[in-house]
Amino acid sequence: MNISRKVWISLICLFVFVGIAAAQYPAEKPSVESGKAIYKSKCVMCHGNIGSAIFEFNDHGSMVEKTSTDFYNAVTDGIMGTEMHAFTDLSESQRWDVVAYLWTFWLDEPRVEEGKTIFTNNCRCHGANGDGSGLSGAFDFTDLEVMVNKKPEGFIEIVSNGVPNTQMASWSSRLSDDEILNVVERVWTFQFSDYPPSPDTAEMATGTELMSPPESTEAPEAAASAPASQVPLGTGILFLTVTMAYLVARIRKS
Numbered sequence: 001m002n003i004s005r006k007v008w009i010s011l012i013c014l015f016v017f018v019g020i021a022a023a024q025y026p027a028e029k030p031s032v033e034s035g036k037a038i039y040k041s042k043c044v045m046c047h048g049n050i051g052s053a054i055f056e057f058n059d060h061g062s063m064v065e066k067t068s069t070d071f072y073n074a075v076t077d078g079i080m081g082t083e084m085h086a087f088t089d090l091s092e093s094q095r096w097d098v099v100a101y102l103w104t105f106w107l108d109e110p111r112v113e114e115g116k117t118i119f120t121n122n123c124r125c126h127g128a129n130g131d132g133s134g135l136s137g138a139f140d141f142t143d144l145e146v147m148v149n150k151k152p153e154g155f156i157e158i159v160s161n162g163v164p165n166t167q168m169a170s171w172s173s174r175l176s177d178d179e180i181l182n183v184v185e186r187v188w189t190f191q192f193s194d195y196p197p198s199p200d201t202a203e204m205a206t207g208t209e210l211m212s213p214p215e216s217t218e219a220p221e222a223a224a225s226a227p228a229s230q231v232p233l234g235t236g237i238l239f240l241t242v243t244m245a246y247l248v249a250r251i252r253k254s
Contacts, residue, residue: 024069024072024073024148025069025144025145025147025148026092026093026096026144026148027092027093028093028144028193029142029144029191029192029193030093030096030097030099030100030191030192030193031097031100031192031193031194032097032100032101032104032192032193032194032195032196032197033194033197033198034094034097035094035096035097035098035099035100035101035102035197036101036104036197036198038090038094038097038098038101039098039101039102042087042090042098043098046083046084049200050105051102051105052105057102057103057105057106058105058106059106060106063103063105063106063152064106064151064152064153064156065151065153066151067148067149067150067151068096068099068100068103068147068148068149068191069148069149071099071102072095072096072099072148075087075090075095075098075099076095100191100192101197103188103192104195104196104197106152106185107185107188107189107195107196108185109196111181111182111185111186112182112185112186112189112195112196114179114182115179115181115182115183115184115185115186115187116186118175118179118182118183118186119183119186119187122171122174122183123183123187125138125167125168126138126139126140126141126187129142129190130142130187130190131190135167137166137167138167139168141187141188141190141191142190142191144191147191148191152184152185152188155184155187155188156180156181156184159171159175159180159183159184160172160180
């Protein structure tokens with residue numbers, strides 16, 4: 001086998017690895033309950049018991065513009081220039097679990113229950129479990145690869161205005177804005193293995209909230225000292241990209 005052929009095979013393998021690395025979505029439905037335990041252990045000291053400190057996870061305007069991938073990347077890579085460091089000690093599934101729990105600060109249980117009734121009575125095309133089984137081509141809210149890159153505001157717009165050239169009609173004349181939000185909150189929960197999380201009686205009674213991170217919070221630089229096996233995904237992709245560039249140069253020379 002000549003060098004050129006070896007380089008080509010190596011290059012193809014690297015493209016495959018990059019494709020796998022870039023496919024960031026849960027292998028299975030994330031667990032809200034598991035995410036709650038992780039949040040209480042690692043996140044509550046900065047973000048507070050009800051998720052309203054630093055970034056307001058309970059703020060509607062902020063949350064409807066976000067995707068699960070946005071939060072996953074923040075947990076995985078940290079946020080430069082802030083106290084948000086990379087949580088390299090968490091597995092991929094644990095990171096997706098804590099992201100699932102973050103959404104519960106936005107989701108309102110009474111709204112979800114009302115939305116469940118609206119969905120059951122009006123959205124049969126999407127199937128009872130939201131998997132699109134009621135009609136060929138209907139959107140599948142359990143497709144994790146797709147859902148992690150969706151924003152709640154996108155679903156609000158679709159329910160309100162419909163989708164041209166499909167069976168998805170506009171519901172703005174039949175549902176109020178609040179009812180549309182309720183049903184969107186309901187369909188959002190289809191991507192989780194369990195919802196709602198178990199109640200936390202002490203927090204519900206006191207409404208305790210931490211508004212600033214403690215002095216002992218680990219600095220962002222901690223991510224840089226992570227073992228090689230725990231390098232953030234973005235760093236791994238950058239390494240593969242540089243390697244591919246080198247191999248392409250080798251091909252041209254040969």
